[in-house]
Amino acid sequence: MRVTVDIAGEDTHELEVGADATYADLLAPVDLSPHEVSVLVDGEHVPTDQPVAADRVRVVRLIKGG
Numbered sequence: 890m891r892v893t894v895d896i897a898g899e900d901t902h903e904l905e906v907g908a909d910a911t912y913a914d915l916l917a918p919v920d921l922s923p924h925e926v927s928v929l930v931d932g933e934h935v936p937t938d939q940p941v942a943a944d945r946v947r948v949v950r951l952i953k954g955g
Contacts, residue, residue, distance in 0.1 A: 890905070890941065892906055892910075894915050894946055895945070896947075896948045897948065897950070900919075904919075909940065911938055912939055914941070915946060916928075916948070925950060931943070932947075
């Protein structure tokens with residue numbers, strides 16, 4: 890399956906993933922961790938442990954504050 894990963898404010902990547910891939914599997918090839926981002930499909934947050942069910946996702950970096 891080919892998936893477009895759009896990292897908000899940064900780059901867009903085209904990835905080829907297996908049928909059993911999760912949304913977390915889309916993050917490692919673009920050097921991101923599930924702990925530092927939120928993955929969105931059609932503007933809705935999706936858990937990173939869910940199987941990929943979309944051909945386009947948007948990744949938004951989370952902001953830490955203190």
